[in-house]
Amino acid sequence: MTTDVSVKLTIADALGKLMKDGIPFRFEAFDGSSAGPVDASFTLRLLNERGLSYLMTAPGDLGFARAYVAGDLALEGIHPGNPYDAMVLLMSQLKFKVPTAPEMVQIVRSLGFGNLKPPTPPAEEHLPKWRRALEGLRHSRKRDAEVIHHHYDVSNRFYELVLGESMTYTCAVYPTLESTLEEAQFAKYDLIARKLDLQPGQRLLDIGCGWGGMVRHAAKHYGVKALGVTLSREQAAWAQEEIKRQGLDHLAEVRFLDYRDVTETDFDAVSSIGLTEHIGVKQYDEYFGFLHDKLKVGGRLLNHCITRPSNKTTTTGAFIDRYVFPDGELTGVGRIQVAVQDAGLEVRHVENLREHYAMTLKGWCDNLVENWDECLEEVTLGRAKVWGIYMARIAARLRAQRDELHHVLAVKADEHGDASWPLRPTWGS
Structure with a gap:
């Protein structure tokens, strides 16, 4: 099936296109879109544009961590002090797929090119490796x-x-x-x-x-x-x-x-x-x-x-x-x-x-x-x-x-x- 890149996707739709076997948790976004089972044990709620930018500019665990630590991505239904059940589910059932070039164009156009500008990381984040190199060689005293x-x-x-x-x-x-x-x-x-x-x-x-x-x-x-x-x-x-x-x-x-x-x-x-x-x-x-x-x-x-x-x-x-x-x-x-x-x-x-x-x-x-x-x-x-x-x-x-x-x-x-x-x-x- 040919992807029509002019068709605008919701945030939930865009996430779904990246999932190999569907979304195993409940997902709700600030644009009103949602996906995943309504009876899931926890809900990931994307609260704002900055959280979206974190996810888009650092796909994977770093972007998730930034949005979550900054308070732009909420994990509801599980205490933040022990999100073990969420980690088990994400590790075992969350499977990403590589989108086609037209799908990627459609996703980025739908979510906004402006969100490809990385926001300032949360204060709890340490320097990237290239910045650490300015402080001395790796494993120097x-x-x-x-x-x-x-x-x-x-x-x-x-x-x-x-x-x-x-x-x-x-x-x-x-x-x-x-x-x-x-x-x-x-x-x-x-x-x-x-x-x-x-x-x-x-x-x-x-x-x-x-x-x-x-x-x-x-x-x-x-x-x-x-x-x-x-x-x-x-x-x-x-x-x-x-x-x-x-x-x-x-x-x-x-x-x-x-x-x-x-x-x-x-x-x-x-x-x-x-x-x-x-x-x-x-x-x-x-x-x-x-x-x-x-x-x-x-x-x-x-x-x-x-x-x-x-x-x-x-x-x-x-x-x-x-x-x-x-x-x-x-x-x-x-x-x-x-x-x-x-x-x-x-x-x-x-x-x-x-x-x-x-x-x-x-x-x-x-x-x-x-x-x-x-x-x-x-x-x-x-x-x-x-x-x-x-x-x-x-x-x-x-x-x-x-x-x-x-x-x-x-x-x-x-x-x-x-x-x-x-x-x-x-x-x-």
Whole structure:
């Protein structure tokens, strides 16, 4: 059938032309048009011209995020703190098709050429990559500090409300399906401590320590002298205060410091929990080489990070890059193991905690919903919406095995191959 480009489409009609299998949700636009099932579980409501311009100038998740964060695209029927059901439906049923050239001309003419001028992005959006390049090379010290500041130095109180008592922003380990988030975070730290075989009097280096959860756990429960470093000034200040409050300052310390500036060596163990995502795949060899040099012979390394099912280097997507983890990169666990081995460490155990991370994210979303009003006293509505959609989206990706989360446990053997390793794992489940 020939497309008559002179026929003007409504916004809903134009959206329908881009859908391969129809619109799986209810859609309503400011021009009065609508589409999709009337009994859908949620409704996407496009409120104004600016929202339309966001969608037209950045098709995909970036345009959606801009319109949603700015308040020009409303998600009705689902709490903004936990839009998990919407993310699952959009990921599983939303399928786009490539329009023909005449169809594209008809769509653009109908929606207005003026809407191809990009509006100013919401304040919550970070700089595009080309602008970040003006701040320094990718994963340079200056640029790493800036992107960490963008995500983590928001409000410690906001993080307390979302993350819970443990102030832990990494995947938990659930002993049972009924375990609470706090129980699961304790179990995660304890599992890592046992995998590292921590003993009283030993020294632990925790790279990218966040608010110091692993540092405090190792000191309090294992009698370990623990040093944590983070690029977030707010995290370091909170962590040091909590260390003193718990009377652990004779064993535990958190520094506001780039990990590359740690001068101490001969650690019995090194933990890297949720930092590899920020390092950059091209920096893996240097990173794991640095950790190798920090360990004494017989020392262990535990690397905990989000991974992809494929070992091909992948970016995190436009939404995550602009709103959540600028410059973040993910790849498969195989690529991580190669880098660990090439650094001279021996990989002894690998574990996938994919389902545990989906459960962790659900716990954070539940906290965000429960504390929504107080969260809005700490951050903008746009920032809170970013968190809701980001956490729900990653949870949905984990459930669908589009993302994973792995522990890689390695040891620094001596020159004769003696790794001081037991015949069977001793850390249990």
